[in-house]
Amino acid sequence: MPTKRTRNPSRNKQKESTVQHRxxxxxxxxxxxxxxxxxxxxxxxxxxxxxxMAEDSMRAEVKLKSKAVEVRELEITSRDRQEKQEHTDYRLGVLVALLVVFLFLGVAVYAISEGAYYLATAVITALAGIIWSVRRSNKTN
Structure with missing residues (x-):
């Protein structure tokens, strides 16, 4: 006796489902x-x-940030002022050094014109020693 198979129609249908996610x-x-x-x-x-509380917190944060900006601006201003002062000090140092050199050379020329050759030699030697000492100290720094 032959066996007859019957198919279940609900098995062939695919079930669909919808998932909503919010x-x-x-x-x-x-x-x-x-x-x-x-x-x-x-x-x-x-x-x-x-x-x-949230509003107070926001106000405090804004105040803190504005203070930080002010401090940064003061740091920049202070650094600029310091750089200008260093530049001025450098120029003043060069000017004083030139005045000292010209003073020594003037004394040496006057000594030569008066016949005081030993004094002129001593002044020029002292000037050379000062220049050598300054250059040597600049190399070690």
Whole structure:
């Protein structure tokens, strides 16, 4: 006796299902409004206090950032002032050095014109020693 197989029609049908996924994202200094509402239901006035705390926090952060900007500007101003002072000091040092050199050379020329050759030699030797000493100290720094 032959066996007859019957097919189950429901087995061939594919079941379809739809999944809906809802994502909410909220960021900020205060909780989501729905959450705030729940807080307020639990403790009346809590939502207002939380918002007030967030506002105070934001004000403090803005104040802190503005202070940081002020400090940075003062640092820049101070550094610029220091660089200008160093440049002025350098120019003044060069000017004084030139005056000393010309003074020594003037004394040496006057000594030669008066016939005081030993004095002229001593002045020029002293000038050479000063120049050598200054150059040597600059090389070690």
């Amino acid at each position: 994502v909410e994202q909220f960021s900020g200094p205060v909780p989501h409004p729905d959450i705030l509402k729940k807080y307020d239901e639990i403790v009346p006035g809590l939502a207002e206090r939380l918002v007030s």
